Amino acid sequence: MLSHHVVVETLSQFKMLFLENSIKTYKLPSIFIEPDQEIFRMTGKDAISFLDRISTNKIITFADITSSKTIIANNKGSILDVLKYKILDSENLIFTFNSNNNETINHLNNYIILDDVEIIFENKLSKISYFSKTENISKEFINHSYISNLDKSEDLFRYELFIEPKNLTKIINLKPLNILSKSEKNFLEIFMKLFEYKSTLSKINPLETGLKNFISFDKGCYVGQEVIARLHNYKKVSREIIYFKSNEMYKINDSFKNKNGISGKILSIENNNNYYIGLCLIKKKDINNLNENYIFI
Amino acid sequence: MTNKIPLNTIKISEKACEKVKEFAKNQSKEKFGLKVAVRAGGCSGLEYILEIVDGPDDNDKVISQNGLEIFIPKKAYVFLAGTYLDFSDGLNGKGFEFINPNAKSSCGCGDSFSV
Numbered sequence: 001m002l003s004h005h006v007v008v009e010t011l012s013q014f015k016m017l018f019l020e021n022s023i024k025t026y027k028l029p030s031i032f033i034e035p036d037q038e039i040f041r042m043t044g045k046d047a048i049s050f051l052d053r054i055s056t057n058k059i060i061t062f063a064d065i066t067s068s069k070t071i072i073a074n075n076k077g078s079i080l081d082v083l084k085y086k087i088l089d090s091e092n093l094i095f096t097f098n099s100n101n102n103e104t105i106n107h108l109n110n111y112i113i114l115d116d117v118e119i120i121f122e123n124k125l126s127k128i129s130y131f132s133k134t135e136n137i138s139k140e141f142i143n144h145s146y147i148s149n150l151d152k153s154e155d156l157f158r159y160e161l162f163i164e165p166k167n168l169t170k171i172i173n174l175k176p177l178n179i180l181s182k183s184e185k186n187f188l189e190i191f192m193k194l195f196e197y198k199s200t201l202s203k204i205n206p207l208e209t210g211l212k213n214f215i216s217f218d219k220g221c222y223v224g225q226e227v228i229a230r231l232h233n234y235k236k237v238s239r240e241i242i243y244f245k246s247n248e249m250y251k252i253n254d255s256f257k258n259k260n261g262i263s264g265k266i267l268s269i270e271n272n273n274n275y276y277i278g279l280c281l282i283k284k285k286d287i288n289n290l291n292e293n294y295i296f297i
Numbered sequence: 298m299t300n301k302i303p304l305n306t307i308k309i310s311e312k313a314c315e316k317v318k319e320f321a322k323n324q325s326k327e328k329f330g331l332k333v334a335v336r337a338g339g340c341s342g343l344e345y346i347l348e349i350v351d352g353p354d355d356n357d358k359v360i361s362q363n364g365l366e367i368f369i370p371k372k373a374y375v376f377l378a379g380t381y382l383d384f385s386d387g388l389n390g391k392g393f394e395f396i397n398p399n400a401k402s403s404c405g406c407g408d409s410f411s412v
Contacts, residue, residue: 050337053336053338053339054337074342075341075402111342111343113335113336113343113373114334114335114370114373115337221339221340221344221404221409222338223337223338223339223340223342224340226340226341227340
């Protein structure tokens with residue numbers, strides 16, 4: 001077994017370093033475009049109720065229809081996928097999901113027993129990640145989005161917008177925007193403590209990863225609720241996301257341990273010239289001992 | 298008793314039958330049966346459904362026990378084969394209780410299970 005010394009900087013130091021070296025050099029607002037994002041439709045008279053029963057958020061039909069996120073968890077409360085959805089009417093909603101993995105569709109289909117629900121492929125759209133220092137965004141973007149979500153951090157805002165490619169071209173022609181590289185986009189997301197849930201990640205509770213806003217604590221049972229609600233109510237969430245810096249590349253879901261055992265795992269990582277930075281999930285009790293040796297396993 | 302239920306049926310205890318009949322009487326139903334089904338939901342993934350209905354649907358398996366007709370949708374039957382349905386009342390009672398040999402795990406309240 002190889003052991004590696006991982007330098008984990010304190011939050012405030014790292015945040016400042018990151019700001020100085022990266023974010024301040026970016027021209028914002030900027031966008032990153034990913035083509036061919038699959039959108040699915042959940043249709044049938046039980047569609048809304050079905051998604052409500054198997055995911056964490058309260059899925060209800062609003063008069064003013066908005067997009068949101070909901071988490072598909074297993075019965076142990078671990079994330080299987082994160083769905084971004086929009087309710088169209090009482091029998092239809094559209095969604096896309098983080099992992100872009102057919103296993104999620106298979107998982108959902110396995111739960112359709114007596115419900116009047118069908119999941120069908122709807123369209124392939126461009127996914128726009130729109131980063132800005134303010135919440136303001138051109139109405140053209142929102143109006144042309146099938147699904148739109150806003151994530152906020154202390155210093156930045158990120159919209160995720162799913163738009164038909166032809167409409168995207170029109171919008172960009174109206175008001176040209178700076179286009180980010182994949183690496184720049186990843187840095188911004190790391191800075192905002194956002195990560196894309198990958199199917200390679202396992203055994204992560206949504207309360208550990210900043211997804212609390214997409215969990216309903218008053219709607220009653222859903223798959224995984226027993227564990228998630230207990231962790232929340234008894235304040236037993238044991239890990240949280242922090243930044244890390246390393247001189248070696250690690251894979252997402254790699255675990256690391258200290259002298260007390262497994263301490264955390266890698267959620268995202270990006271190369272920044274001669275070192276790597278990213279997000280990891282770490283036991284809260286280890287946060288005060290961040291400069292000790294961590295061994296990757 | 299619950300270990301001996303063959304997989305081609307489900308069993309319902311006399312007490313559970315009586316309770317169903319009592320609920321049906323309260324609803325002033327003369328002809329009725331008990332629909333037993335499962336659907337997605339609950340903490341463990343699949344939740345039980347119990348419903349007093351007028352009669353079976355086209356795709357229901359019909360089982361008669363203790364003077365009560367039980368209707369089980371064929372799609373749900375695979376999850377319920379061999380199940381024993383009991384009823385316990387009183388302060389510590391759980392109400393209707395499913396003892397399902399197909400369930401690998403159940404949630405704390407027993408209303409849902411996984412296979």
